[in-house]
Amino acid sequence: MPARNFAVVFTLFLLNLGGISSAAEAKSSSRSSGPLNVVFILADDLGWSDTTLYGTTKFYRTPNLERLAARGVTFNRAYANSPLCSPTRASILTGQTPARHGSTAPQHHTGEVRLKASVGPGAPAGNKAIETQSVTRLDTQLPTLGKLIHTAGYKTGHFGKWHLGPEPYSPIQQGFDVDVPHHPGPGPAGSFVAPWKFANFNANYPGEHLEDRMAEEATSWMKSVADEPFFMNYWQFSVHAPFDAKASLIERYRGLVDPNDPQRSPTYAAMVHSFDDAIGTLLDAIDNAGIADQTVIILTSDNGGNMYNEVDGTTPTSNSPLRGGKASMFEGGIRVPCVVVWPGLTTAGTRSDEIIQTSDFYPTLLNQLGIAIPDDHPVDGTDITAALQGGKLDREAIFTFFPHSPPVPDWLPPSMSVHQGDYKLIRQFYQGENGQHDYLLFNLAEDIGETNNLAEQMPEKVKQLDTLIDQHIAETNAVIPVPNPQFDPTKYRPEQIGVGKIRNESAAPKPRKLGKPVAGWQAGGTNKVQQADKALVIRSTGNDPYIIAHHPGTFTGGPFTIRLKMKSDSSGYGQVFYNQPFSAEQSIQFEVDHDGQWHEYALKVPVETINALRLDPTRETGTIEVQSIRVENARSDILRSWDFAKD
Template sequence: MNKKTSFLFFLLLISFAGKTYAQKNSTSKPNIIFFLVDDMGWQDSSVPFWDSTTTQNKKFQTPNMVQFATTAEKFTNAYSTPICTPSRVSLMTGMNAARHRVTNWTAYKNRSVDARDSLLAVPKWNVNGLSPKPQERSVVATPLAQVLEDNGYFTIQCGKAHFGAYGTIGANPLNLGFTKNIGGSAAGNPASYLAEDDFGWNPKHFNIKADIPNMKEYWGTKTFLTEDLAQSAMRELDTAQMLDKPFFLYMAHYAVHLPYNVDKRFIQKYIDEGYTKPEAAYCALVEGMDKSLGELLNYLKQHHLEKNTIVVFMSDNGGYSHAPREGKDNTQNYPLKGGKGSLYEGGIREPMMVRWPGVTTAGTVSKQYTIMEDFYPTLLEMAGIRHYKTIQRIDGESMVPYLKNPKAVNDKRVLVWNYPNDWTGGNWGEDNSFMTAIRKGDWKLIYFEKYGRLELYNIKDDIKEQNDLAKKYPQRVKELAKLLTKKLKEEGGQLPIIKATGKTVPYPDEIGNS
């Protein structure tokens, strides 16, 4: 065989191998990329998630989100919890926060992060987070990643984990069903996004925020954490292909959480537009996150994986709405009210998109309201995994009907939020501590536990939550308060404790105006 013939034979083999892989990949279990952003508000994108484009949408530049939206189904009523760890635990367990009781963010073992209030005390919530086996002050559950790994998936945790407190079992993602862990620990945000600063690591002084494992290769370089995580993730996708396994990539960026370090790749354009340096840095963080999304989507295209890879885009809680962000407190998520830490829409409504090749219709919009724990049964159903056992009871409901039919709406669905915690000690207003809420159909009831107040809103007519209708519709308040009380009792939802009496605050249906 001469050289020319050998070369042609080699090309034939490559072509045959490519076709064989494509054919095999089209019938195997789907790959899954769950792209989770930290602290990204509903409006922090050039993709509008409302019925019109806002000034906020025009502020940000997210071209890859825009492109992805043309290929995916957009959900305009997607919800999480108001704080990061509860959302992540709900995702990994399928449980509502009222049931799993990891109702605030976690830090160190057996230590509460709550501020102190003069009137109310925080209940004994699960400060240690998620655990796959019995551990004090933890929720014991079968993690989503474990079910996927048990069913043949190569499971990759990349970026922020924050499932458990430092010193506990759940702090290490490898204990929760992940095959690989890139950068995940008990850290809730990085000490620094700058690789030249070693991401804040100091051998003489431990800082939980700088505990970003398996990322030393980038130390001392001029790169940014967001881009480094994306590069590491794609290397692990290469590994999954070499092993001929379907992959589950949990791409959980630290961005766009504080600190707002300067990403030099993008910041100058926002400075030139007149934004303050912190706000320009925030905009650059968002754009850097968007670039990493584009890189992952390009990876799928280049490796002929698009047709067999599900891609989900989601945020873990509402946008941060205080200094150093530009503007007055709680205005950054307009038209939504409030921000991170609140049960107003600004604290819990999220940008969400799903692309499921062969199922979702490109460019469609679903108005069905969903919540973070719904992803557990949804992703397993999408993966074709129907027979699985869990330690925990699943509260989430499959979103598959709405993925197959974006016009379908179940307005009987009930969503519950429970935050019997104190995030800021009264700073920034009364709407970021001691709250519980319920949504059914277009109606939403919020119970301010410290003040014994119930507020009622029609979300469809009043997305800004400007008109409290509690006095106008007392019967509706009574019905929702009774239903919320029932759900809290069924799920074991905790309530704050009145310091003067040692008793818990009244349930919603025990409040005078209900």
């Protein structure tokens, strides 16, 4: 019987795929004779410890994910291809690692179209390496899963986050018949709770939750194509910023907070809850349609849990016992939850310790569906059918290529890692003596928290694993970092590597010379500020640009809300400092939509007095336009307003 006649809902529930219903929990004795359905569910930023699958949380609730796990196999060592979202998403759709396809950073919503990776133009004098420049669009010439499966006769639909490029690089150009809400940005537009700010996607009622609506849209489409084979990308927006949720759920989890538990954000717990509810909605629809035995479901996440933003006075989550989180090369940034339900292949309620990576789903799905992979398309992923059946994989290693160093806790310089068996080696490009690389070697079976670097004790193991890295670089023709010819040893700060540039730093960078006031604000860092017709324009050359309010006055009677309206084509998080002396403890970090569109941000400042204001709108190069900045008190009275469109 051809594999195409197998039903597969490939619910790459990127992290929390709440299983189907109890009716489908037993292993299917044989594959269905009906046409194959595929549902690929992907979670956004859901960490390995954010679900109840691995015994790492007492705070979060994921019963629907447990439903899913009861029907298939749970992978204990599943890895995203990158610690950031867009590169992993490109790997899912192409079967290639970021080293080969060139998408290494989530810049796919920015205005610049770059289809080939390249070495960056330079680096600060304190950096030993020059980072690479990421691809910014998923090339439409690539034979993506959507295209190949659509060509094989399937109905195809994409629901949720994309972040691989706007038109003409949207899901519609990558093989999908429908794309809802057809949003190119890095996260939800404005909020999870209506009103939203999508271009052409409105709420059905006030206060509607985005995941409730997306589950409704996905299941409605599934019903509309029930008589034909279908492939569904169900890529949730959860649990990415902005951090908001149903008020009733926040209050429920507020009463369950243990202040001694590193997972203690009731808002984030409520977001996980709604994520899991959406999984339940999808599973119920599959069961009610009678297609559970024709459905392959795969759940995973695009990267680890977020440890660098702040919500409810703490980090969004904790990835403990793993080290690091999103945007980090440590396990917390790349090890993710994964469940696969595949009728005829998986056994209900089982677990696997095999190492798998998200790029593996490309060859596995296509091979099982009987769809040929083009001969001229090199694939880095491995067919994991043997692991799905409870066996061992014949693979040498997996690789993670991350030639960037975003300033998050547990950050590292531009790096590449290899996993082989119990060992993990991280190569830090050109961080050693005399232009050599530096290395971190861990035995994850004995040291899952990556606290004991074995590199000096085991030089032969380092050499053996580093040779594999060299081989993968050569095989993929990767564009790797290069030594920085402008490196100045006096500005090098090796003591900061791995310990966190943000949260573990007691103070913000020392102020540099400020520019002359422009519309009440002064430029600091590497940027220029000027007054335009309708905005304050900040042109950044990178390296932590910021603007400081010139004599803003002192505000009392907090807490306060700082409201910003701005647009940006840069990248990285934003940060507002609200009291002198400026320090990380007196600041609010926030996710910035760098899509070149106007966005409003409301930042809650939980203090009684504000005596200064500093805005860091980006960490990279680009142009930022600020239309207004306002300070409001708890009664929403405007205490100070800078309306640059009028000034």
